Amino acid sequence: MHIRSANAPDLSTVRDLLEAAELPSEGLEDQFGPGYALAIEGDRTVGAAGVERYGRWGLLRSVVTAPEWRGRGVGEALVRNRLAWADTEGLEAVYLLTTTAARYFPRLGFEPVERDLLPLEIRESREFTSTCPSTAVAMRYSRRSG
Numbered sequence: 001m002h003i004r005s006a007n008a009p010d011l012s013t014v015r016d017l018l019e020a021a022e023l024p025s026e027g028l029e030d031q032f033g034p035g036y037a038l039a040i041e042g043d044r045t046v047g048a049a050g051v052e053r054y055g056r057w058g059l060l061r062s063v064v065t066a067p068e069w070r071g072r073g074v075g076e077a078l079v080r081n082r083l084a085w086a087d088t089e090g091l092e093a094v095y096l097l098t099t100t101a102a103r104y105f106p107r108l109g110f111e112p113v114e115r116d117l118l119p120l121e122i123r124e125s126r127e128f129t130s131t132c133p134s135t136a137v138a139m140r141y142s143r144r145s146g
């Protein structure tokens, strides 16, 4: 398995992975490109994750591993890869919203954060305003915490 940056033609593959996992894919096309990465095994895409940019901040979204590949470190490799990318891009912290995996991300250095304390740019993102329900947990990774 290796990880590579996404290109425009990968959009439909990532959308399919998200839909199969019942994760939202609305607005995926808005920032699809080098902020996204794919996990590749042979000729198959077995996972994906993306960091979108909102001012000085990153928003990790679309973290998904194909069901038959779960539990083998694909998700962790993808998230670590995207955090490294965010670092090289100079992003100050990376946020996420999740309804399904709040207990997964602490091992990767994320901490829960009050929604009211999120940066305005993140609160105005499409994922925040329309895609993710108000019950979603907000989490934050910064180099200090990770």
Ligand SMILES: CC(C)(COP(=O)(O)OP(=O)(O)OC[C@H]1O[C@@H](n2cnc3c(N)ncnc32)[C@H](O)[C@@H]1OP(=O)(O)O)[C@@H](O)C(=O)NCCC(=O)NCCS
Pocket (backbone or CB within 6 Å): 021, 023, 062, 063, 064, 065, 066, 069, 070, 071, 072, 073, 074, 075, 076, 077, 096, 097, 098, 099, 100, 101, 102, 103, 104
């Ligand atoms: C969450 C997800 C990406 C993890 O991918 P993965 O490749 O299986 O993850 P890893 O192999 O790196 O880690 C596996 C470990 O995480 C745990 N884990 C996986 N999903 C979890 C979840 N939703 N909540 C809590 N723990 C979880 C597993 O139990 C396993 O624990 P162990 O190491 O103690 O055995 C994958 O389960 C998935 O695609 N889920 C559906 C989509 C989703 O909810 N994405 C998150 C959106 S924010």
